[in-house]
Structures are given as C-alpha cells and as structure tokens.
Amino acid sequence: MTLEFCDLLRLIDERSIAFRDTVASAPDLDARVPTCPEWTLFDLAQHLGGGDRFWAAVVTAGPADGPPAKAVAERAALTAPREREALSAWLAESTEMLLGALREAGPAEGCWTWWSASQSPRNSGAVARHRVQETAVHTYDVQVSLGAAKPLPDEVAPDGVDEFLSTCCATTAAWPHRPTAFDFHATEGPSWRLTVDGDGARSRRLAATGEDPDTAGVSVRATVSDLILFLYDRIPADSLRIDGDAALFDLLRAWEPEE
Numbered sequence: 253m254t255l256e257f258c259d260l261l262r263l264i265d266e267r268s269i270a271f272r273d274t275v276a277s278a279p280d281l282d283a284r285v286p287t288c289p290e291w292t293l294f295d296l297a298q299h300l301g302g303g304d305r306f307w308a309a310v311v312t313a314g315p316a317d318g319p320p321a322k323a324v325a326e327r328a329a330l331t332a333p334r335e336r337e338a339l340s341a342w343l344a345e346s347t348e349m350l351l352g353a354l355r356e357a358g359p360a361e362g363c364w365t366w367w368s369a370s371q372s373p374r375n376s377g378a379v380a381r382h383r384v385q386e387t388a389v390h391t392y393d394v395q396v397s398l399g400a401a402k403p404l405p406d407e408v409a410p411d412g413v414d415e416f417l418s419t420c421c422a423t424t425a426a427w428p429h430r431p432t433a434f435d436f437h438a439t440e441g442p443s444w445r446l447t448v449d450g451d452g453a454r455s456r457r458l459a460a461t462g463e464d465p466d467t468a469g470v471s472v473r474a475t476v477s478d479l480i481l482f483l484y485d486r487i488p489a490d491s492l493r494i495d496g497d498a499a500l501f502d503l504l505r506a507w508e509p510e511e
Contacts, residue, residue, distance in 0.1 A: 255411050257359035260380040261351055263408055267387040268347040271300060272340050274394040274463040281334070287393045287486045297339060298332040300390050303329075303347035307383060308346075308353040311376045315362035354380050369425065369509075371454060373420040382419055385412050389484050394485075403477035410442065412480035417446050417455035420483075424452040425509030432469030432500060436483075447502070470496035 275281070281294040288296060309323035310316075333339050357363070359377035371379045388408045390456070395401045404412065413436055431449035435458070443458040445468065472482065472491040481487045483504070489498055 254414070255384070255407075257354075257377055257380065259375070259407075260384050261354055263348065263355075263384045263405075264380065264387055265351060267384065267391050267405075267408065268300075268304075268343070270341050271297075271321045271387060271394060272389065273393040274391060274398065274400075275343075276336060276340055278394070278398055279491065281289070281336075281339075283397055285393050286395050287396050293394065293397055294334060296390060297343060298330060298391060301332055302327050302330045303386065304346040304350040304368070304383070307379055308349040309360070311350075311353040311357050311363050311379055313363065314357075316364040319364050320487060334508040350383065360364045366417050367454075370420070371422040372415075374415045378419070381411070381415055384408060385415050385480070388412070389480070389486065392481065392486065392491075403447070404480060405474065409480060410438075410440075413438070413442070413444050413476060414457060416483045417444055418479065421446055421453050422455055422506070423509045427453060428507070429503055434500065434504065435468040435471035436479050437473040438479055439474065440476055442476065452509075456470075468496060470494060470498060470500045 255333070275293060275297050278293050281297070283291045285293060285296050287460065291299070305321050306319070306327045309320050309461065313320045314359050354376055357376040359375070359380070361376045362374060363376055363379065364375045365372075365378060367378075368374065371382075385408070388404050392401060401407070402407050417436075427448035427450065429448075434446040435443060436446075437443045444455055445458055446453060472479065472492050472494050477511045478487060478492060482489070482492055489501060
C-alpha cells in the first residue's frame, strides 16, 4: 500500500506527536534505549529532531548532487535543549520545519537523497515516505525504553516493508554471494520478494503468498509491523517464523554496497 502525499504528511505529524508525548512521559532522559544501545532517550530525541531539520533543508534546496553544506554543518553541531518543555517545543518546531518544506515542494520535487541507486525516487515524496517509517520506528524505540512497546500503527505498517526494501536494500551494486531471494510474508496477506544477484538487489510485491514458483533462499512470516521491526533490527529473528537459510540475513545486514 503506497500512501498519498497528504497522508504521509499527516502520519509524520501524528507519529511525531506520539514521539514527543512518549519522551515527555519518560522519568529519565538519560536512560539508555535498548533498541539503540549507544543512545540515551535525549540522544534519540536530538537525532529525530535533527533529522527533521536536515531533511527540511534538503527538500528546500531542490535537485542537487549532495546535501546542502550548511545543513550538514548544522546537523554535526546540533545541540537540542535538555529542559523538558524546551525540548518538546524544539521537537515540534523541527517537525513543522520538515512539514512546511514538504508542503511547499509538493510530492514530485527533486532533491538529493542518499538512496541514489535504489528503486525509490530522489524526490520530496520519497523523503516524506521514508520519514514516516523512521519516525514510527523511533517512536517504538521510546516505547521500548518505557516498557510500553506497541505495534506500528495499522496505517503506517503496510507501506513499511515495501519502503524499506525499495529504499534501503535495492541497489545496482552486485551481490557478492550466490544469487538468492528473500521473501517476506505478512500474516495480514501481503508478500514481498527481494532478489539479489550480480545485477544488484531489487524488490517487488508478490501478488499472493506462494504464487511465485521460484524457491527463496529464506522466507520470514510475521505481522507486517514485526516484519518492519525485524528489517530495522529492532526484534530478533527468533521472534518470527523463518524458513530456509536464516544465515542469509546476516549476509544481507553485513552487505555495504559501493555505488
């Protein structure tokens, strides 16, 4: 399910509000985030707000071969306020900067993105689509920290597997191992295949579970929310049903294509 641009903007706003509210309820902003063990809750908040500001600048700059130098420098030097009310206001301002840039650009405006060789377009619509998923997953991270993890929202999750595979996995760089395929089956119905070989990695939606005659090297079955959380390395493989060679996922995670 690919969401309309207006829905992407609404979901960025909704997930950002959920993120802020959850952070505000945390007893200690210096608590470690189990799913991002190098970060505290404050670090995570600074990361998400900084990301919103960075992508707002990228979208505003329009087509380019690289991100705006000023935005890169500002992100490197970023320091969010630590006082709770000020932090919440800063996060809200960060989200509005992103949403304002996206509204101004519309869904088809070209811009720099790091996914130059993927199946996702290099435009503001693809930025909005990716920010929905990043904001949703980081909201989950905060919830885990508070012992109150929830599945990704029903409206967010169905687009997440396709977005991750087409943006984060698809590439024209050659797969350095034996050609194979990874299948992802959601218990709610949809299925996706990521094929990897000498021509790179490419994903597609399967019309129905089991309709493809080829045998995947490995397949995983779970709720669509759990599939996304697994792809983002938030939940372990043993919490899902995996058939085939599970070690292939280790190869996929370790792969860093040079493009």
